[in-house]
Amino acid sequence: MDLAELRDRLRVFAADRDWEQYHTPKNLVMALSGEVGELAALFQWLTPEESAAAARDPELSPDVLDELADVTIYLVRLADVLGVDLLAASEAKIERNEHRFPRKS
Amino acid sequence: MDLAELRDRLRVFAADRDWEQYHTPKNLVMALSGEVGELAALFQWLTPEESAAAARDPELSPDVLDELADVTIYLVRLADVLGVDLLAASEAKIERNEHRFPRKS
């Protein structure tokens, strides 16, 4: 599955459940905030070192994967209802960052 | 550019600037929270209807694209340092959701 296929699958998923009425950009931004908050809650008491191993920790890993998936899903759905191409927007931003923060020589 | 190319480009970008030391999962989760907060700030006073047109509004659109790019960039970078495949995790989650919320018939 690539990002375009994920977008299409989420589009069908929402349509099949009659959820498009809830999927305004405003609501989806709130849903994204909620999921990023759950991700933050998983990492809040970890040391930097513990955080680096979070996806290999058998207790923590399923929740980390689950929250990363939820963040991805709402981000892709939000971009779709806004009509934004996430990869094109990201590429444009990296190019601006490459000029803004020149690499060490 | 696809998601794997974006991940690789961000990896090089961080290495070239000696920023890998800052890119612990814990720090990147906070950076992601910060960018989602900026996205929320763009939508906070909009009506649902105004939010639906945000990416076509000439004044708002550049900021919306910019923040969506920042969220995508930190999410992809976070998944990379955790060693998580965002598309595989999302596909697994959608399959769970398809069972959890059966489609209307």
Add this chain to the structure above:
Amino acid sequence: MDLAELRDRLRVFAADRDWEQYHTPKNLVMALSGEVGELAALFQWLTPEESAAAARDPELSPDVLDELADVTIYLVRLADVLGVDLLAASEAKIERNEHRFPRKS
């Protein structure tokens, strides 16, 4: 109970449980992000009108109170470990805002 008493009670609560070691400002900012995310999740699919009645909705109200309490608790605890007086900082900010946004005449 006033805000200073709440701060003192949270201080004792953390000390009694040996949790002060976890209560760095960085960790508490993440905890605050997590709780605000949970609050956002309660409101994400509500219309503006439904949101206005949320604290009177018998199903929603206990969760709204619970999340508002969690946000308050982490904010007060964060300010305490940073040594910041929230009311003084807020008063200074309102004064700046009163100059920045003159009232309609």
Add this chain to the structure above:
Amino acid sequence: MDLAELRDRLRVFAADRDWEQYHTPKNLVMALSGEVGELAALFQWLTPEESAAAARDPELSPDVLDELADVTIYLVRLADVLGVDLLAASEAKIERNEHRFPRKS
């Protein structure tokens, strides 16, 4: 100034500027998310030790105070439009937490 006086002052501030129309709970939750995101951005690259000194750092301290004030202001305003007493809700929550997490003996 105590919390009730802060609430009253914010109420007048909004009324004087005809901003009550924007201050639905849903919008204020998004504004709170935005400000907590700005707070997270200040702390994202700090070590735990640096974060502990953030309010004494002459460069960082004004921004930390400013963001803590913004979070407090939106939290108090949100509670007001919802008709929730933050101190009573927090006290009830601490009592539940004291039962849920018994102190070490």
